[in-house]
Amino acid sequence: MTSFSQALLKLADQNAILSKIKQDDILLLIIKHPLFDAVFSYQGAQLLHWQPKSSTSPVIWLSEKTAFKSKVAIRGGVPICWPWFGNAGNPSHGFARNELWQLDETVVTDKNVKCVFSLTKTEATLAHFPHDFKIYLIAELGETCKLTFKAECAAESTIALHSYFAVDDIEKTQVSGLGDRYYDKLASENIPAVSGVMTFVKEVDRIYQSPETEQIIRDGNRRLVLTHKNVTDVVVWNPWIEKAKSVQDLTDDSYQQFVCVESAKLQQPLTDKLNQTGQIELTIHIDY
Ligand code: TA6
Numbered sequence: 001m002t003s004f005s006q007a008l009l010k011l012a013d014q015n016a017i018l019s020k021i022k023q024d025d026i027l028l029l030i031i032k033h034p035l036f037d038a039v040f041s042y043q044g045a046q047l048l049h050w051q052p053k054s055s056t057s058p059v060i061w062l063s064e065k066t067a068f069k070s071k072v073a074i075r076g077g078v079p080i081c082w083p084w085f086g087n088a089g090n091p092s093h094g095f096a097r098n099e100l101w102q103l104d105e106t107v108v109t110d111k112n113v114k115c116v117f118s119l120t121k122t123e124a125t126l127a128h129f130p131h132d133f134k135i136y137l138i139a140e141l142g143e144t145c146k147l148t149f150k151a152e153c154a155a156e157s158t159i160a161l162h163s164y165f166a167v168d169d170i171e172k173t174q175v176s177g178l179g180d181r182y183y184d185k186l187a188s189e190n191i192p193a194v195s196g197v198m199t200f201v202k203e204v205d206r207i208y209q210s211p212e213t214e215q216i217i218r219d220g221n222r223r224l225v226l227t228h229k230n231v232t233d234v235v236v237w238n239p240w241i242e243k244a245k246s247v248q249d250l251t252d253d254s255y256q257q258f259v260c261v262e263s264a265k266l267q268q269p270l271t272d273k274l275n276q277t278g279q280i281e282l283t284i285h286i287d288y
Contacts, residue, residue, distance in 0.1 A: 004064040005049035009037055017108050024068035029103065031113050031141065038113070038141050041074055044097035045117035045137040048077035052143050055286055059145070059224060061166035061258035065249045071098045075249040076164045076258070080137060080149060083129055083157030085266055093162065095128045096135060112142030131155040144285040151278050153271040160235060160264035161282055165217055165224055170256045172220035174199045175236055179210040200259070203240035207233050207266065215261055222286055228263055229281035235262035 012030035013019040019030045028048070031038040039049040051058045062076035073079060073093070081093040091098065096119060105116040117137045119125075125133075133153035140146040149159055167173045175198040185205040192199045198206070211234040217224040228234075237260040239247060244255040263282040270278035 005039060005051075005058055005062050008039055008049070017113070018106055025070040026068040026074070027100075029115070031115075033108070033113055033141075035111065035142055040115065040117070040139070041068075041077070042103065042117075043070070043100055044074065044080055045101040045119070046074055046077045046079055046097060047139060047145075047147065048074065050141060050145050050284075052286065054143065054288070055222070057168075057221075058166050059284060059286065061164040063249050063251070063254060065251055065254075067249060070100075073097050075247075078147065078164070079162040080135075081160040081162050081262075081264075082135060082149070082151065082270075083133070083153070083155070083159075085158055085160050085264065088158070090128065093160070095125055099125060101137070112140055115139045115141075129155070133157075144283060146281065146283045148279055148281045151271050152276060154273055154276045156269045156272045157278075158264070158266050159270045159278075159280055160233075160262045160266065161280070162235075162260060162262045163282070164258045164260055166257060167217070167219035167259055168221040169219065170200045170238060170259060173259055174218050175215055175259065175261055176218070177212040177215035177226075178208040178234060178236065179212060181208070181210040183207045183209065198236050200238050200240075203243050204236055204238045206236050207264075208236065209233055209267055216287075217259060217261060219259075222288055225285050225287055226261060226263070227283040227285075230278070231263045231265060231280050231282070232268065233264040233266040235264055236260065237262070 027042040029040040036052045050060045066075040079097040082096040101117040101119045107114040120134045136150040138148040178196045180195040190202045190204045215226045244250045
């Protein structure tokens with residue numbers, strides 16, 4: 001399990017709940033709350049780490065090989081894939097994760113911390129996407145983690161919160177609540193024994209298109225319960241051995257440490273000319 005995030009936490013001001021540090025090019029918001037620790041990058045409003053004090057290991061996984069270079073996607077955490085998914089546009093998975101967002105608001109209570117990040121059009125975004133827009137990430141972190149993505153945009157967009165979840169052992173991991181309708185991106189599918197309950201013996205890259213409102217990630221150690229609102233697709237990805245070797249910001253053994261279970265709205269637009277606002281919601285809580 002990467003202690004990379006813990007190393008980042010140690011750099012922060014140990015007496016403050018909220019502090020900022022720069023890791024290479026990337027500005028980070030460090031949250032050290034009595035109930036949990038968390039790290040966001042301002043680039044992409046990307047949650048990079050979340051670990052309730054009651055949990056012995058991080059819930060969100062971060063690659064120890066990720067670059068912290070401006071405009072380079074950070075490997076791990078919860079990348080925001082907007083306004084398109086995958087190669088539906090350029091850059092892959094959209095530009096939102098590569099842009100510098102602003103932190104509009106933070107509210108600290110004894111139970112949680114709320115952060116509101118936003119991004120609106122810049123010269124750089126107009127080059128990829130010639131439209132005005134405003135997007136928000138509202139994070140409410142405590143013993144649970146609630147992420148709400150909101151978009152105001154008169155053009156067609158889709159959304160995926162490309163969450164990397166830390167697991168103790170991928171070969172003991174199963175993801176349930178996926179439903180039985182899916183699109184498999186791989187020629188050689190990983191067909192699980194039970195439909196709708198993904199287990200991992202090879203590369204998996206699947207878009208489930210009729211998921212239940214709740215998915216459970218069991219890794220032999222704990223159960224992560226994901227609850228969704230307005231999500232129509234759940235993407236499950238693990239690169240397995242060969243793909244992990246070919247991805248430059250993954251270590252060869254990293255495939256054993258995480259599973260991506262992604263909260264998405266892909267089948268129909270999140271926004272378009274007729275529906276110019278849209279949002280999705282992900283809540284993560286841990287069953288011990
Ligand atoms: O969500 C699954 C996926 O689309 C995979 O096909 C793989 O490309 C993964 O995302 C990572 O994409 P990235 O652009 O972050 O390397």
